[in-house]
Amino acid sequence: DAKTTQPPSMDCAEGRAANLPCNHSTISGNEYVYWYRQIHSQGPQYIIHGLKNNETNEMASLIITEDRKSSTLILPHATLRDTAVYYCIVRVDAGNTPLVFGKGTRLSVIA
Amino acid sequence: EPEVTQTPSHQVTQMGQEVILRCVPISNHLYFYWYRQILGQKVEFLVSFYNNEISEKSEIFDDQFSVERPDGSNFTLKIRSTKLEDSAMYFCASSDGYYQPQHFGDGTRLSIL
Numbered sequence: 001d002a003k004t005t006q007p008p009s010m011d012c013a014e015g016r017a018a019n020l021p022c023n024h025s026t027i028s029g030n031e032y033v034y035w036y037r038q039i040h041s042q043g044p045q046y047i048i049h050g051l052k053n054n055e056t057n058e059m060a061s062l063i064i065t066e067d068r069k070s071s072t073l074i075l076p077h078a079t080l081r082d083t084a085v086y087y088c089i090v091r092v093d094a095g096n097t098p099l100v101f102g103k104g105t106r107l108s109v110i111a
Numbered sequence: 112e113p114e115v116t117q118t119p120s121h122q123v124t125q126m127g128q129e130v131i132l133r134c135v136p137i138s139n140h141l142y143f144y145w146y147r148q149i150l151g152q153k154v155e156f157l158v159s160f161y162n163n164e165i166s167e168k169s170e171i172f173d174d175q176f177s178v179e180r181p182d183g184s185n186f187t188l189k190i191r192s193t194k195l196e197d198s199a200m201y202f203c204a205s206s207d208g209y210y211q212p213q214h215f216g217d218g219t220r221l222s223i224l
Contacts, residue, residue, distance in 0.1 A: 034212065043115075043202045043215030044154060087154075093210050096142045096166040098156035 002102030003027070004088045009106045012082075018075040020105050022088030025069045032093050033064060035073045037084040038104070044087065047073065078109045113137045115216035117203050123222045124193055132188045132219045134203030143186045144204040144213060145178065147171070154202070160186065190221075198223045 005023040012018040024033065034049040048055055048062045050071075055062045061074040075082055087104040091097055116135045124130045136143055145157040159166040160178055177189045186205075190197055200220050204213040 032210075038154075041148075041200055041218070041220075043204075043217045046212040046214055049212055096144075096159040096161050098144065098159055098167060098169075099146075099154075099213060100156065101154040103153060 002100050003090050004102055006086075006088055006102065006105045008103065009108070011108050011110055012075075012078045014080060014109050014111050015077055018073075018078040018082065018107055018109070020073040020075075020086050020088075020107065021070065022072070023070045024088070024090050027068050027090050028092070030092055031090045033062065033068075033071050034089045034091055034099065035060070035062065036087045036089065036099070036101075037082075038087070039081075039084040044099075044101070047086075078107075080109050080111060083107060083109045115203055115205055115214055117201075117216035117219050119219060120217070121220045121222070123224065126195055126223050127192050130190050130193055130221065132190075132201050132203075132221070134186045134188075134216060135184055136186055136203065136205030137207070137214060138184070140205035140207045140214075142166075142206045142208060142213075143178075143180070144206075145188045146202045146204065146215075147199040148202065148218075149196075149199045157188070193221075193223045195223050197221060 035047040036044040038044045050062045064071045085104040118133045143160040148154045158168045158172045175191045179187050200218040202218045204215045206213045
């Protein structure tokens with residue numbers, strides 16, 4: 001079973017920041033936090049991952065609390081194309097460890 | 112940007128028939144995976160593959176399933192005798208190792224009649 005808890009759905013106005021929360025209170029010291037998204041029935045798309053420091057790339061920022069029990073994915077300027085299901089996954093970073101998907105958060109970006 | 116490609120995009124097969132789903136992982140990647148997603152449900156792990164052997168498999172991956180890397184580029188999933196409940200989207204993924212994310216293809220929709 002997934003080790004994370006996410007709200008089932010969220011709305012965000014186009015152009016505003018989308019902040020997607022995730023709880024992972026039982027995370028272990030060697031587990032990373034990964035974020036993926038799935039647009040329609042396409043394959044999951046990797047967004048970002050981190051261990052304990054905040055991370056930023058061209059798609060998003062990941063903020064992990066100091067105790068590592070929760071995190072927030074930030075899409076700084078959401079567009080309609082960001083409408084998708086967003087998955088927060090914790091995973092031990094060994095080469096072939098599978099990803100365990102939960103139900104994720106369905107983000108709807110509204111014009 | 113390199114990507115994982117899967118063929119066919121849609122496969123329709125009669126129950127009891129064998130089906131082979133094909134994937135071309137990203138070229139320098141070493142770890143390969145299959146996942147599936149039944150309509151309206153979660154993405155589920157099937158199998159991981161490294162160094163020409165299965166590393167890990169889920170309960171779903173029973174004797175009807177097999178994987179192969181027949182050459183340096185393809186990675187295949189075979190279902191020997193398909194059942195109605197095998198109808199799903201099948202996703203292939205690859206990664207280039209430790210600390211690296213898995214990258215997914217756009218899937219094959221398998222419909223069993």
